[in-house]
Amino acid sequence: MKPLVLMIEDDPQIRRFLRAALAAEEYQFHEALTAEEGIAQAAARQPDLVLLDLGLPDRDGLDVIRGIRQWSQMPIVVLSARGQEKDKIAALDLGADDYVAKPFAVGELLARIRAALRRAAPLAPDGADTVIRFGDVQADFEKRLITVGGEEVHLTPNEYKLLQVLIKHAGRVVTQRQLLNEVWGPQHTEQSQYLRVYVAQLRRKLERDPARPRHLQTEPGVGYRLTLDS
């Protein structure tokens, strides 16, 4: 059965093209126009993914994330306006899976939806896929072996952990806070400079041109995203 998407969006024009795009990809979908209705529909319909606009007429979109996350880990992709990095970070830290900044191309949105659904898919439990490839990089987590173009690359324990976390969230943006929390632990979530230095080192070891990264990408003001296909 095709995945069910719940879109919580008040603007009729945006709903219109989302509907067209989702139908073309053969997703099933439901629509909700307010935050209240959205939370209720999420509980009633149990969708596979929620597409959430942050600017809703009745309540803050962030409330919807909070409401849903109380009882469900269903993927949530947020639609936000450009330049509101604070909102994006807040949404991601509350447990949203990803965001797309308006205006966006439908292709970008569909890629985000696919990545979010992939994470939630029960078919690929953590560790099942132990060899990951992107670009020249091959990461074998069972053997703890990272190679670039066939050559073994030595990563420090923290770099290794960082790569693991990024691969776990591959295709999705991860906030600096989330990365710090997962790699260094909850007491280090404010030390984002560390993180940036480690990401820079990782890029130098894995990317062909670290100033033009193909995979380990920066989302300015928000966090990082590892894209496997490029």
Added chain:
Amino acid sequence: MASPAEHPPTDETAVDFAETEPLRRSASASWREHGLAVLIVGFVTLIALVLRPYLAATNLAMVYLLGVVAVATRCSRRASVMASFLSVAAFDFFCVPPYLTFQVSEYEYLITFAGMLVVALVISAQTSRIRAQAVHAGDRESRTKALYRLSRRLSTTTRVFDAALAAAEVAQEVFGAPVTIFLPENGRISFRKRTSDQLLISTAEEEIAQEVFDHGRKAGKGMKRFPDAAATYVPLKGATRLVGVMAVLSGPRETLHEDQQHLLDLFANQAALAIERTQSQNAAADARMQMETEEMRSSLLSAVSHDLRTPLASITGAATTLRSQGEKLEPAVRDELLESISEEALRLSRLVGNLLDITRLESGMELRRDLYPVEEIVGAALQRLEPQLAGREVAATVPEDLPLVNVDDVLLGQVLVNLLENAAKYSPAGSAIEIAATATPAAVQLEVRDRGPGFAEGEEKRLFEKFYRGKSEGVRGAGLGLAICRAIVMAHRGSIEALHREGGGAIFRIRLPLDGRTQ
């Protein structure tokens, strides 16, 4: 600006006015002069007594005449006339036999007396006339000096209140009395707009000041109107209107004598003209600024409306064509129209983003600074521009050992995006673009270099102005990109400049100071 409160309070200014008195002559001075005259005549008499055995009486008269000359050069005319009579009397009493009596033994002495008196009086008159002229010239000189000082102070003031303050201060020095200037507010003398608090304001004084302002005539102490007031009030008459009132506070029993009144009028006149001039200059500056604002607003409106309408027109046109003739169109044409819709929409989105950015930056947006590797910011910018830079060689040179920079990553990224976008827009498709970072001990420098036509000589500064578009033809844009760059770099206390590139093209160079907060 010195506020009125900084001036000494009222009771402390009950100073001894004799202390500061360049132009004032009082009764006590007159008494001193008469005393001096008597002393000199006494001293001459002593000399005459010593010389009496050796000289003829008529020659002793000469000694007395010398005394009169001495008095006349130092004292007032009245004192020297008194000295003349006193000298003749003393001569008769001490030097003409019989001594110690006014009786005269020989009548020919009467001629001596008469001659002596006439000569003494003439000396007195002439000397004091010369002296008066000298004093007058001195007065005139100090008055000229005072007026010169005033005009010099006034010429440097740009604000009305400062002009009033300067005039009051100079007047205070010259008159040796507290001077306050009141400026009007909505046609009434305002006690909130006065240069000092020295004048104790009672309702009565307030009314006098207002009266003087309303009628434009002097009043107050020593005048016909309001002789009992604490101060002399002079209207400040400009060339076209009254600009305020000047009040000179004098001691309890003193009034300003004629010379001072005259000087006061001159002062008031000059202060009034200066205040009026400042007022009209300010009004002119305000008008100019308003005009410039208007001009900017209209150029903004025309730029924005043009740049908003053009893509909207293409979108509307393409969309309506597709809707009404969609089936009749070749698939390739349909694709073209669809592409122009999405491209123009993106352009519109960029423009709106730029307008929002510049508005936010100009209203004092807060920077969210932290330490970032330059490489990451460069990388994120290149990533964002991948579609626009496709098919070009883009070389990014970022040394590994570059220090972290303390910046707002989103905003600095925007600077790079704008510069790269510009480079792509203004240089031929397929030409290379370079982006290079270097470090100096005090700053990190970022350069974006292209091989486009560059910019015209003299445009270096103007490029960064809002709504300024380079002279290149066929390139569309609102002229905001570089203005945003400059605003962001300035907010980081950095600098940005445009340079001509050797071999053709432009270089945009950003310097970000390290201000000791890097690793």
